[in-house]
Amino acid sequence: MVKYDPKAWFALIFHSYSRQVLRLLLPGLIFMLVYTFGIAYLILDYFKLHFVSTTAVHSLLGIVLGLFLVFRVNSAYDRWWEGRKLWGLLVNNTRNLAAKVSSFLPESDTASRNFFAQMIPNFVVAMKEHLRKGVNLADLDIVEEDFLKRLKGKEHIPNMISLMLYERVNKLYKDKELTGEQLFVIDKEIKEFSDILGGCERIKNTPIPYSYSMYIKKFIFTFTVTLPFAFITEFGYWTIPIVLLIFFILVSVELIAEEIEDPFGGDTNDLPIDELSEKIKNNVREILLRD
Template sequence: MITYNPKDWFTFIFRFHKADTLRQLAPLIIGICAYCWIIAYLELNVFKLSKSSHITNITSMHSLLSFVISMLLVFRTNTAYDRWWEGRKLWGSLVNNSRNLAIKLHSMLGVEDEVHRSFFKKIIPMYASVLSHHLHAESTRLALDEQEQPELRNLDTNRHIPNQVASLLIQRVNRLFEEGKIKGEQLIILNNELQSFTDICGACERIKNTPIPFSYSVFLKKFIFFYVMTLPFSFVISLGYIAIPVVAFIFYVLASLELVAEEIEDPFGGDENDLPMNKMAQNIKKHVTEILG
């Protein structure tokens, strides 16, 4: 995720990063300019239309459609940002729950119980790590210490790894209860934290696997395209060849809003503005290690 100073306006204006919409839309903007030039040449030099022409009535249609398209784009961007922010809240909950689980285990386990402490010190941060890889839809081989924790060899990388790691956590906590190292009341307290891991995973999968409806996305793109394609017919008569940069700028603004919405609607991807899940997983590992010693 890009870090920046929101008060530095001058830098924003002249900064072009990798995901900047102007870079992505450059070929289309050039095509729009060429299209506008052709329309302008035909209207001004071939057909020689004047301001009294009936084609200028298209302006009233653009005024009505501009309100509709603005409402659609506002809804589109707000919906996309809600998905991004929900993903951030879920990962914030994962960070907090990992810390809480480590703190509770630290108070319940004895200082001399190095075996169980070492297990939880490894497995709690591992859940965040495997969830990050799982949401990135990447197949990964975890570097597991088979000598220290032989039960981790049973992880099947072809199956749902976060569920397997959560199962290992619950099995170890249940083992602590059977060995009498934690009481029944403590088991109930730990169960809330353990259950939250799977709940967070399921909520993240819901965002990941449920994109904006296809028909809505296609309709909005077609609407923007045909709206911009009709702008030169009325703008050229009143603005002349100046309509070329005006129409290109209008297309840039409308298409950029759609591109921004497409980028942030999946907060678990690999774009620059997506959530820094790997960094948050590293912070969880750092904090859990500090707590469990």
């Protein structure tokens, strides 16, 4: 995530969009430029057609399209914000789990303390990478001898790590290091790990419904492709900048919505999950390993 000052108007107006948006916007703008120029040339200079044109149709459809785009970008923003909330919860949860484990275990049980000080951050790192390209086992701290052996070949690494956490807590309970009540309290935190992970996977794996996505793109396309005919008779070649302006405004929205919608990547708009997992690691270790 780029850090920026939301009040720096000048910079925000003249700074260009992210590469991803531009990669799609520029060809579109060039196509529209050529297309509108072609239409204008054919109608005005080649065939010299004269026909009644109206902006009424595009005015009506434009408002409807605008409504769709506003809702579109807001539902994308809602996902982004939900993703942010889930990661915020994760920060809290890891903190709470570490604090609870730390106060429940005796100072002397360094083995267990080390286990949790490494496994909690391992879960966060695995979850983060799972939401991106998949987990690279080399990114994880090796906790126990057969740690990597148990994870190798598994499809869903964060799940396995959460299972290991669970087993360890259960073992402590059976060894009477934790009372029933303490088990209960700790169990609640680990269960929330799995809910947070599930929520993030849902955001990641469920784009908006196929037909809906198709509809908005078809609508934008139909709208912009017929746009020149609404202005050509009255404005001649001035139609070109007008069409480009409207195209730019409308298509940007959809592109930005697409970019925001999947907030777990490494792009400028994405959530600062790298920083958050680093922060979690430091917090957890500070709490559990005070020397």
